Amino acid sequence: MTCSTAADDLRRSAVTLTVRTPDGSPCAGADVLVEQLGHDVAFGNIGFDFVGLANGEEDGARENVFGGADPEAARQLEELWLDVFNTATLPFYWAGFEAVEGQPDTERLRATAAWFRERGVRVKGHPLVWHTLAPDWLRRSPDEDVERTVRARIGREVTTFAGLIDTWDAINEVVIMPVFANEDEQNAITRLCRRIGRIPTVRLAFEEARRANPAATLVLNDFNLSTAYECLIEGVLEAGIQLDAIGLQSHMHQGYWGEERTQEVLERFARYGLPLHWTETTLVSGELMPPEIEDLNDHQVDSWPSTPEGEARQADDVVRHYRTLLAHPSVEAVTYWGITDRGSWLGAPAGLVRADGSPKPAYDALRGLVKGEWWLPPTPVRTDGDGRAEVRGWAGEYRVTAGERTGTFRLRPGAPPPEVTVA
Known part of the structure; x- marks a missing residue:
């Protein structure tokens, strides 16, 4: 294992993200774009x-x-x-x-x-x-x-x-x-x-x-x-x-x-x-x-x-x-x-x-x-029927775009699964 792989294995983690609309309902079966904004x-x-x-x-x-x-x-x-x-x-x-x-x-x-x-x-x-x-x-x-x-x-x-x-x-x-x-x-x-x-x-x-x-x-x-x-x-x-x-x-x-x-x-x-x-x-x-x-x-x-x-x-x-x-x-x-x-x-x-x-x-x-x-490039994902999608990246701030709507979330290993409202 190289040091590069060791760093990425240590710090890149997968989380299940839930995307919701402003009324709280899940963005089900939606194509969304996830982009990294910053590192922790x-x-x-x-x-x-x-x-x-x-x-x-x-x-x-x-x-x-x-x-x-x-x-x-x-x-x-x-x-x-x-x-x-x-x-x-x-x-x-x-x-x-x-x-x-x-x-x-x-x-x-x-x-x-x-x-x-x-x-x-x-x-x-x-x-x-x-x-x-x-x-x-x-x-x-x-x-x-x-x-x-x-x-x-x-x-x-x-x-x-x-x-x-x-x-x-x-x-x-x-x-x-x-x-x-x-x-x-x-x-x-x-x-x-x-x-x-x-x-x-x-x-x-x-x-x-x-x-x-x-x-x-x-x-x-x-x-x-x-x-x-x-x-x-x-x-x-x-x-x-x-x-x-x-x-x-x-x-x-x-x-x-x-x-x-x-x-x-x-x-x-x-x-x-x-x-x-x-x-x-x-x-x-x-x-x-x-x-x-x-x-x-x-x-x-x-x-x-x-x-x-x-x-x-x-x-x-x-x-x-x-x-x-x-x-x-x-x-x-x-x-x-x-x-x-x-x-x-x-x-x-x-x-x-x-x-x-x-x-x-x-x-x-x-x-x-x-x-x-060590950076997640703009990544398209599709949510399931409950508005959920898996995202894998380093701890930090991310943006989600669904059509004309956007929202942000923080990816932190060990934290509760993040939820983001796109508005």
């Missing part, structure tokens, strides 16, 4: 490139720590982005979001979140608490004030964006948080975590966010997938802190991990019984980063071009990676970290689209999975 699986990408476009900044995207394409470049990316992805991650890096104390970039991010939601895209915020890109002005605060300020920041963002953004990386990269040091003077978040400890810092993030929006999905996210992260998760759960999902980063600038290692990571973190979100994934289409480099940030090169050979490898790697992830029942979300090489993290050719706006083979390959192999 979160196929995500970052939405940083669209902040300027969503805010009508025709003269170019405003400078910020998270970058982003200028509006003209974003227009070229929009259709490509929306044709594959259904979940956007927006940047809430504190140093850029609130570069000046008391002046958060709320309205621009609200406009961007609304722009995505108007296009049927779910939105996630990243991150609420992180030591890297903590604001400089917080560094000057006394220790006793830092925790109060962090709590206020969490509550403000989660409350303000509730309804637009209901999924958050509540805290990011806690494993190294209390020992992180890349500056002469320690950042305030590291100081806080060192003073009160990792688990109390996680509790702070999750409890404040939960208080602000009890309906939010809150993720514990990390790049360190060693046993240190497992120990942290175990300690957090033993402390009674409610996690909604475990976030796993996989920036594979040194080459695709392969199915065996990926499966091993899946099994280790699935044992906690929580959904797994692959929050940050990249695969390069150029020369691979040397294997001896431990911190990806240490790889500094003047130019890192995409190559034909690298693009062919990237396309194959993307398919293998996504098939392996979606063949595991714990995986709910997979976010690719960047659609374009233009302005990419570390300058890596990890985008699915070249800097000139043309799709790479990896883009076509991923679209072939999300909107091809």
Whole structure:
């Protein structure tokens, strides 16, 4: 059995759909058309490139720590982005979001979140608490004030964006948080975590966010997938802190991990019984980063071009990676970290689209999975005498058309058989 078959066997299920007219009577012996409208699986990408476009900044995207394409470049990316992805991650890096104390970039991010939601895209915020890109002005605060300020920041963002953004990386990269040091003077978040400890810092993030929006999905996210992260998760759960999902980063600038290692990571973190979100994934289409480099940030090169050979490898790697992830029942979300090489993290050719706006083979390959192999094409079916017909597809939203009438339903394995009224 291939990984592709495993993913499809796991996630494609058959349901008996009942189609009714507005008066409640069954559409008996009717020819109807069933079309898939969306996946329940979160196929995500970052939405940083669209902040300027969503805010009508025709003269170019405003400078910020998270970058982003200028509006003209974003227009070229929009259709490509929306044709594959259904979940956007927006940047809430504190140093850029609130570069000046008391002046958060709320309205621009609200406009961007609304722009995505108007296009049927779910939105996630990243991150609420992180030591890297903590604001400089917080560094000057006394220790006793830092925790109060962090709590206020969490509550403000989660409350303000509730309804637009209901999924958050509540805290990011806690494993190294209390020992992180890349500056002469320690950042305030590291100081806080060192003073009160990792688990109390996680509790702070999750409890404040939960208080602000009890309906939010809150993720514990990390790049360190060693046993240190497992120990942290175990300690957090033993402390009674409610996690909604475990976030796993996989920036594979040194080459695709392969199915065996990926499966091993899946099994280790699935044992906690929580959904797994692959929050940050990249695969390069150029020369691979040397294997001896431990911190990806240490790889500094003047130019890192995409190559034909690298693009062919990237396309194959993307398919293998996504098939392996979606063949595991714990995986709910997979976010690719960047659609374009233009302005990419570390300058890596990890985008699915070249800097000139043309799709790479990896883009076509991923679209072939999300909107091809794992998507139900418009399918004609005929109902029986009770208005029933069998539909087989991935969990998600579907439309039924009977003549001039339409209706929608959600296909969810294990749920009661769906009924749809066409009107």
